[in-house]
Amino acid sequence: MKLTTEQLRAFDEQGYVFMPGCFSDAEVALLRSEAEAILGQRRQEVWREKTGAPRTAFAAHTYNEAFRLMAHHPRLVEPLQQLFGEPVYVHQFKINAKAAFEGDVWQWHQDYGTWARDDGMPEPRAMNIAIFLDEVLPINGPLMLIPKSHRHGTLMAGHDRSTTSYPLWTLDNDTVRRLAAEAAPAGGVGIVAPTGRPGSVLMFHGNLVHASPPNITPYPRKIVYLTLCAVSNHITRFNRPDWIAHRDFTPIVPVEDDALTRYAQARQVAA
């Protein structure tokens, strides 16, 4: 799958591309049930909220076949090969749970800020692909983005180790206020929160400023974040465990477009 000229222009201007309906109901049903099983496991890759609810599961593509197929999926990999003009590898793989009632905030940040500071990634030639496993609603802790903020490079940030269970390089309020004001249309709001059905996909620039609020509703909001990095731009510091910031820089060879569908069918036959 390739991005259209219009999508490339929108990505350049706004810093993100939203693609509803990228995965089918059957593909998502498989991924959702696998994600729920993984988030229920006690293992080092599954981090928990301060309440004990699952917060994020790392590296599921290394121990789960459905997520291995997703991380190699041409609908996700090929657009990034196209954008970076070279092969890509998996830098990070997270299933963020944003559990019903307990999913906590992710403060305002740029992902590349962490990849640069913690992992020594040379350039922001990596990006996040968010795959919605549940319906993302305005009320269940949707991802919020500040359009155009990717054009400001890597902004000053402080290392927040206390707000949630996950340490993060976060931006100060004045910076967020300024970027939102710059992004706002006249009299409008400079923050967007794409919502949509399971199977929707959101690709966003490594420097795009984003956050997500707590989820106080009964509706879970699971999103997979697949981070793909240009192979020539691989990380150079290994401060974080290799199941958080991967050290296998082998170029991804995409699977067939129907690989997830066939795997879901095979699982159903076996069941």
Added chain:
Amino acid sequence: MKLTTEQLRAFDEQGYVFMPGCFSDAEVALLRSEAEAILGQRRQEVWREKTGAPRTAFAAHTYNEAFRLMAHHPRLVEPLQQLFGEPVYVHQFKINAKAAFEGDVWQWHQDYGTWARDDGMPEPRAMNIAIFLDEVLPINGPLMLIPKSHRHGTLMAGHDRSTTSYPLWTLDNDTVRRLAAEAAPAGGVGIVAPTGRPGSVLMFHGNLVHASPPNITPYPRKIVYLTLCAVSNHITRFNRPDWIAHRDFTPIVPVEDDALTRYAQARQVAA
């Protein structure tokens, strides 16, 4: 102002009535600037978040002329006289700040649960009228309601004194999940979050289950909550300070419909 037959039917079925554009830009501009001044004051009626940001200001109608006029406004008072079939008095008056970046959660609760348990209010013949002073967006901590939940009477609740700076009788997650499931259309979501411009008004039943998430955006979301109670249903226990749960049961005599507009004009001339 009187509610229409259609509004009365919707209130009975859904537990709330939303009225966009109830107050004009000029009326709201006055109220917003007065609210900001009050929230900046150090006084016992202004409660703060754990961060120090203003959370809620009580009883502003007793020490501010603009809010005195609002608490006596016919667009708010007359619909409740109509609903209760008798005169009403002010049981509580709050300006909830939901400050930019710092406005914290209000957990799931019923207001009448507190009025009954803490104040000895005999029946749920009082209700909240929310007047939007800022634009309420999906992203800045909107009020969330569970439609039809007012039909379940007063539900079991626990007294939460730790989550925020404000003690509240809150519902457990299983109850919220069940009520939302009952309210949901087939395949849909059983929670609504009315959004709209400043000057919009939301009236909701004292037993309607509601909550609001934290505000992590640069956009403040100030709402006035005017609680009017049928005079014959006045409270019978005086556990809380009289600037939180008022003890003056004098029936409200509404002011003229243009009282706020004229006061705003007079202030501008004087300025």
